[in-house]
C-alpha cells in the first residue's frame with residue numbers, strides 16, 4: 001500500500017494534539033507493575049509499542065510477540081527474568097536481527113535463566129523467572145541505552161541493589177536520565193557519577209502518573225514548519241521542562257527556520273528565516289532525530305555533517321543506508337563512513353521527476369514521518385507502507401490532513 005502526499009495550498013495554521021511518549025509510557029508500565037500500583041497511568045501512548053506492553057500485562061498466556069518494539073523487548077526481558085514463570089518473548093523479523101546479548105549476559109550474571117530460541121545473541125528468548133541477586137555489574141554502554149534502562153528499572157527490587165559500571169562511550173544518555181527521573185518519581189533515588197550508577201534496594205512507591213507529549217513526534221512538525229512558506233503550528237501536550245532528550249529539537253531548529261514559544265501548555269512553532277549555512281551535529285544523545293534533520297537539511301539545501309550515529313544501524317531499519325538510498329531518489333548524494341556518520345556536501349544527482357518518487361520505509365515509522373513533509377517543497381511525494389507510523393504516532397496521517405496536506409491511497 002502507498003499514500004500520495006500532496007502539499008495542497010501549503011501548511012494551514014492548526015492546533016495538533018501530539019501523541020504521548022512511548023518511551024515514557026513503557027517505562028511507567030514496568031515501574032507501575034514493580035510498584036504493585038493500584039493507579040492507572042494517565043494518557044498512556046496509543047502507539048503499537050505501548051499496546052504490545054499492555055497486552056503482556058493484561059494477558060494470561062506466557063508467549064508474547066512484541067512486534068517491532070525495541071523498548072518492550074529489552075524492558076520485558078529484564079522484568080520477566082524476575083517474575084516466576086516460564087516466558088517466551090518474540091518479535092518481528094527485524095526484532096530478531098536487533099542484538100540483545102549484552103542485556104542477556106548482564107541478567108545472567110544476576111542469576112537470570114534466559115535461553116536463545118533461535119540465534120545466539122538475538123530474540124526470540126525463553127525466560128524462566130527467578131529471584132535475582134544484586135551486586136556489581138559491568139555493562140557495555142555503547143550499543144543501546146535500553147539495556148541499561150531495562151536493568152535500572154528492576155534493580156531496586158533486587159536483593160542488595162546494584163552498582164552498574166558502563167563501559168565504552170555511552171550512547172543515548174538522555175534516555176538513561178529519563179529512566180532515573182521516572183524511578184525518582186516512584187520513590188527510588190539513584191546516584192550517577194561518571195560511568196557508574198548506584199541503585200539502592202528500595203521498594204517503589206505507587207503514585208499517580210501522567211505521560212507527557214512526545215518530543216520525537218514533535219520533530220516532524222518542526223520539519224514541516226521549516227519546509228513551509230510561513231507555517232505556524234500549535235502543539236499540545238509537550239512539557240517545557242521535559243527530560244526527553246529529543247526536546248533539544250526546539251533549540252536545534254532555531255537556525256533551520258523555526259522559532260519556538262511555549263505558553264499555557266501550548267508550544268507554538270513559527271517559520272523564521274533559515275540562518276544556517278551548514279548544519280553539523282553529533283546525534284549520540286538524540287538518535288531518533290537524525291532522520292528528521294537529514295531530510296530537512298537536504299530540502300532546505302543546507303549541507304551537513306552528522307556524527308554519533310552508531311546506534312542507527314540496529315534500529316527499526318538500518319537508518320544510515322535507508323537515508324542514503326531514499327534521499328538519492330530525491331537527488332541528494334549522501335556519504336557515510338559506514339559506522340556512525342552521514343554527510344551531505346551539496347552534491348546532487350539528476351532525477352527525472354521528483355513528484356513521482358516513491359519512498360521505501362523499511363518498516364520504520366520514522367522513515368515515513370520524516371519523508372512525508374517533502375511534499376511541502378516538491379508538491380508531492382509517495383510513501384510506501386504508510387501504516388508503519390502506528391509504531392509511535394497512529395494519528396500522523398490524520399494530523400497531516402488537519403494542516404491542509406492531501407493524503408490519498
Ligand SMILES: O=C(O)C1=C[C@@H](OP(=O)(O)O)[C@@H](O)[C@H](O)C1
Nearest residue numbers: 023071144145146172175287311
Ligand atoms: O529508552 C528508550 O526509550 C529509547 C532509547 C533509544 O534507543 P537506544 O538506546 O537503543 O539508542 C531510542 O532510539 C529509542 O527510540 C527509545
Ligand SMILES: C=C(OP(=O)(O)O)C(=O)O
Nearest residue numbers: 068069070071288315316
Ligand atoms: C528506535 C526506536 O524505537 P525502539 O528502539 O524502541 O524500537 C524509535 O522509536 O525510533
